[in-house]
Amino acid sequence: MSEQEKVPGEPQKKKSLFQRMREGLKRSTETLSQGVTGIFTKRKLDSETLQELEDLLIMADMGPEQAITITEAVAKGRYDKEIAPEEIRDILAEEIAKVLKPVEAPFEIDSSKKPFIVLMAGVNGSGKTTTIGKIGAKLKAEGKSVMVAAGDTFRAAAIDQLKVWGERIGAPVIETKVGGDAAGLAYEAVMRAREEGTDILLIDTAGRLQNKAGLMAELEKIVRVIRKLDESAPHAALLVLDATTGQNAVSQVEVFQKAAGITGLIMTKLDGTARGGILVALAGRFGVPVHLIGVGEGIDDLQPFNAENFARAITGAEK
Secondary structure, eight states: HHHHHHHSSOOOOOOHHHHHHHHHHHHHHHHHHHHHHHTTTTTOOHHHHHHHHHHHHHHTTTHHHHHHHHHHHHHHHTTTTTTHHHHHHHHHHHHHHHHHGGGGOOOOOOOSSSSSEEEEOTTTSSSSSHHHHHHHHHHHHHOOOOEEEETTTTTTTHHHHHHHHHHHHTTTTEOOTTTOOOHHHHHHHHHHHHHHOSSSSEEEEEOOOHHHHHHHHHHHHHHHHTTTTTTTSSSSSEEEEEEGGGGGGHHHHHHHHHHHHEEEEEEEEEOOSSTHHHHHHHHHOOOEEEEEEEOSSSSSGGOOHHHHHHHHHHHOOOO
């Protein structure tokens, strides 16, 4: 229970998105902010401090390329000068925001496509099923009709979890038997969504990376089958990534890009890791739009991605 909840008789103030993000990114912020303080307190910006800063950024999972680029930007015009940790945090936030700004993109539904078909991809354990539920809840709250296809047919738990979300938000869930044909299910779901005039169809998919060839073949088949009904589908292919996997997310983007032509990213579990910098590495390397980030368990903790807010939150810079 938070302090504000403990005060009896007082109206609760709703936290801003930035406050919620900053709280959710606490572990990443502490790593970077404390690291910067340790490096730059009463020290000049020289080759040694710059090397330590570069190492710190790599440890935060920003990847070597981005770490070097950002460190060089920090050094520009400031070499051999004494610089306060606060100033470094501000500069870092500015440089990180520059990397992230090109991938900042709201998740938008094209209402001329009915149903608007969203293919959801991601490895098992990434939070994909929960994310589908949260997206569905947000869309329902906006007054849109939603249908879900439980296409991760290999995991009974995933199907059950989606059914629970479906009941909770009032969205029908199309399912088949465990081990059933995911492409056939997707085809049936598109037909049903058309017949019922549904606005958005969210299609869950399996995420078994152990067998990349099988995973790719299945995803490609799903795409092929739904294109028989709508050549422009899927209208969005979203990859859900677990921030706690760090650099492993890079290979996941590569695999799913080939299999499903990913159009956007959702980064979950940022509240459970000090490796939030992975988003910076992905932005610099792939340039794939980032739509949403998860900074907690609640529905409101799945937030639209804002590059500047994220950069300030992760570095501990003042807003």
